[in-house]
Amino acid sequence: xxxxxAVVGQIDQGWRQLMAGLNMERxxxxxxxxxxxxxxxxxxxxxxxxxxxxxxxIGSFQVIRHRLADLATEIxxxxxxxxxxxxxxxxxxxxxxxxxxxMAKLKATETARRVTLDAMQMMGGYGYATEFDMERLVxxxxxxxxxxxxxxxxxxxxxxxxxxxxxxx
Numbered sequence: 001x002x003x004x005x006a007v008v009g010q011i012d013q014g015w016r017q018l019m020a021g022l023n024m025e026r027x028x029x030x031x032x033x034x035x036x037x038x039x040x041x042x043x044x045x046x047x048x049x050x051x052x053x054x055x056x057x058i059g060s061f062q063v064i065r066h067r068l069a070d071l072a073t074e075i076x077x078x079x080x081x082x083x084x085x086x087x088x089x090x091x092x093x094x095x096x097x098x099x100x101x102x103m104a105k106l107k108a109t110e111t112a113r114r115v116t117l118d119a120m121q122m123m124g125g126y127g128y129a130t131e132f133d134m135e136r137l138v139x140x141x142x143x144x145x146x147x148x149x150x151x152x153x154x155x156x157x158x159x160x161x162x163x164x165x166x167x168x169x
Contacts, residue, residue, distance in 0.1 A: 022149070023101040027089060029148045030082045030101075030108035033141060037075050037112040040137045044068070044119035047126070064122060071115050078104075078111040099161035106154040112141035 045068060048059030058064055085100040116138040120127030127134045145151045159165075 023097055024089070026101040026105035026148050026154075027082070027085055029144060030078075030104040031086070033108040033112035033144045034075070034078055034082050036137055036141055036144075037078065037108070037115040040112070040116045040119045040134060040141075041068075041071055041075055043132070043134060043137075044122050047123050051123075051126075058122075067118060067122065071118060074111045075115065078108045081107050098157050102149070102154040102157040102161075105148060106151055106158070109141070109144040110151060113145055116141040 045059070048064055048068070049057055051058050059068075082104045085097060085104040088095070088097055088100060116134065120134050120138050123132065123134055126132055127138075129135065149157070
């Protein structure tokens with residue numbers, strides 16, 4: 001038996017405290033990856049405005065413009081989800097938000113992965129070069145879909161909050 005002053009948190013609330021910490025970790029990871037996605041997007045926009053092919057910037061080609069429009073939309077969706085979840089945590093720090101934090105982590109990390117990989121591709125060989133930050137952003141975004149719970153785990157958590165389970169009845 002431990003003395004009362006050795007107890008961290010509340011007695012018989014260890015699981016809840018652990019999950020609250022994981023929910024906060026997921027929100028922090030989502031925020032970091034939102035910033036990574038935005039940085040990659042900003043870098044690739046600057047690149048396509050300046051890189052020229054056929055005597056014009058590659059950003060003037062419709063396929064590049066449309067890819068960037070899609071990425072910008074995905075980043076904004078992730079931003080709104082992350083900000084909304086953070087606002088809910090601010091309003092009620094003790095409330096458990098497994099669905100919201102898992103959705104924010106899933107959306108932001110998957111978006112960062114897509115944005116960085118697409119940006120790397122649009123930059124061609126420069127996207128792989130260590131002189132540019134894109135290769136580092138790709139590495140950070142890909143691993144972010146693993147730590148803090150894989151994307152598949154996030155999907156399981158989200159599904160369970162809707163009462164869905166893989167158990168046989």
